Amino acid sequence: MTATLPLPQAQATRKGFAHLPCILCGNADGNVTLALEDVSQFHCNECDEDFDADAVRQQIEQWRAVLDWCAAAPVVKE
Numbered sequence: 001m002t003a004t005l006p007l008p009q010a011q012a013t014r015k016g017f018a019h020l021p022c023i024l025c026g027n028a029d030g031n032v033t034l035a036l037e038d039v040s041q042f043h044c045n046e047c048d049e050d051f052d053a054d055a056v057r058q059q060i061e062q063w064r065a066v067l068d069w070c071a072a073a074p075v076v077k078e
């Protein structure tokens with residue numbers, strides 16, 4: 001006998017992340033999900049767009065560069 005997944009389990013192939021903001025639309029209502037069959041592909045249910053882990057890394061690196069610049073910037077006094 002071959003086991004088949006009942007429909008509810010077969011549909012549960014995405015993991016949601018509570019309050020994780022979408023990197024595309026900024027929505028933070030927990031609409032970003034991850035496909036468990038391809039854990040590098042995210043989907044936002046708010047803007048209905050897909051993005052991958054590399055896009056997230058790219059945004060983090062852009063912000064890291066700005067934060068590094070801020071940390072090294074001299075304080076300008078009036």
Ligand SMILES: [Zn+2]
Binds near residue numbers: 023027049
């Ligand atoms: Zn979005």
